Amino acid sequence: MVKAWHRLRRSGLGGLCALLLCPLALAEPARPLVMLVETSALMPQARIDGDRVVEGLHLDLGQALARRLGRELVARPVPRKRLAEALQRGEGDLLCDYQSDWLPGAFAWSRPFIPDQALLVSAASGPAPSGLTALAGQPVGTVRGYVYPEMADALRSGFLRDDAPDAVANLQKLELGRIRHALTGRRVLEYQQRIGRFHLPLHPPLVVSEVLAQCALSPSSPVGLAALNAAIQGLVSEGELNRLLAKYR
Numbered sequence: 001m002v003k004a005w006h007r008l009r010r011s012g013l014g015g016l017c018a019l020l021l022c023p024l025a026l027a028e029p030a031r032p033l034v035m036l037v038e039t040s041a042l043m044p045q046a047r048i049d050g051d052r053v054v055e056g057l058h059l060d061l062g063q064a065l066a067r068r069l070g071r072e073l074v075a076r077p078v079p080r081k082r083l084a085e086a087l088q089r090g091e092g093d094l095l096c097d098y099q100s101d102w103l104p105g106a107f108a109w110s111r112p113f114i115p116d117q118a119l120l121v122s123a124a125s126g127p128a129p130s131g132l133t134a135l136a137g138q139p140v141g142t143v144r145g146y147v148y149p150e151m152a153d154a155l156r157s158g159f160l161r162d163d164a165p166d167a168v169a170n171l172q173k174l175e176l177g178r179i180r181h182a183l184t185g186r187r188v189l190e191y192q193q194r195i196g197r198f199h200l201p202l203h204p205p206l207v208v209s210e211v212l213a214q215c216a217l218s219p220s221s222p223v224g225l226a227a228l229n230a231a232i233q234g235l236v237s238e239g240e241l242n243r244l245l246a247k248y249r
Contacts, residue, residue: 033071033223035062036078036092042168044191044248045097048077057187060244061096061114061235065215068231069223080145090220094228097213105216108225112212113232113241117186118150120208124201126180132206135159141170141182148183150208168192175200183208191248 037046037053046056053059053075066073078086084105087095100109120140122129129135132151136158142148144163151159162179164170167188174182175198189205192198215232217225235241 030069030071031222032074033062033066033069033094034074034076034092035066036083036086036095037075038080038083039077040080040166042166042188044187051077053077057244057248058096060247061241064235064240064244065094065096065228065231068234069227071223087216087218090218092218093221093223094215094217096215098216099211099213100216103216106219107216108219110215110217110225110232111229112214113236114211114213115245116211116213118148118208118211119184119186119189119205120151120181121174121184121189121205122181122203123174123177124203125177128203129181129206132208135181138181139179141173141179141184143167143170143183148208151183168197171198171200185211187245187248194249 035058037048037058039048041048041056041058043055044057046058047054059073059075062073062075076092078092083095084103086092087103087107088105095103096110097114099112100107120129120132120135132154136155137160139160139162140151142161142163144165148159162173164173167184170182170184171189171192173179186205189198215228217223217228235244
């Protein structure tokens with residue numbers, strides 16, 4: 001056998017075999033999956049320290065999807081105003097916990113799968129609203145830059161916004177008595193209550209809308225939409241998504 005190998009080397013066939021085998025032995029791993037995360041995101045969505053996403057649902061979700069796609073994850077914070085441009089330019093592969101009408105651009109959208117509810121919460125110190133229309137002319141805590149189509153449709157000119165920079169600041173205004181009603185996501189509300197940052201007694205919240213958010217996929221991403229949806233299906237069917245969400249309730 002050794003003599004035969006030496007004969008192959010002398011004939012040049014050994015070098016050819018080596019060249020054929022090298023790509024198999026030295027194949028590079030798939031490049032990381034880059035998830036964009038809004039820099040203004042707060043827990044439980046994300047906690048950002050400088051240019052790093054340190055913890056939160058977005059990081060957990062990205063790591064779970066990357067693992068199922070056979071890739072490492074890189075989570076990259078990007079300002080909200082640059083998200084669509086960054087995704088379009090290929091600075092990231094995907095952006096999750098969004099819906100197609102929230103983000104203009106030529107993106108492929110995953111199946112809807114991330115649940116949340118938009119809630120109207122009211123301080124228990126005052127009367128409980130009978131419905132959305134009962135709030136006409138009353139200030140309602142909102143987040144600057146966000147749209148609330150259900151409220152606008154129900155109240156029209158009677159929808160009086162009282163903007164805050166983010167959802168947590170909105171709840172703080174409610175707790176300080178500066179407003180009596182606020183719009184928030186159930187995920188944010190339950191997390192703030194669980195960590196002891198929000199103690200105000202509330203009336204049972206009114207559900208303004210049910211949300212099933214998606215992931216937007218960059219047109220230049222090497223990850224195909226079918227592969228992304230298959231990874232999402234595994235997260236959902238195997239109960240991993242529910243376990244991730246339960247961490248922040």
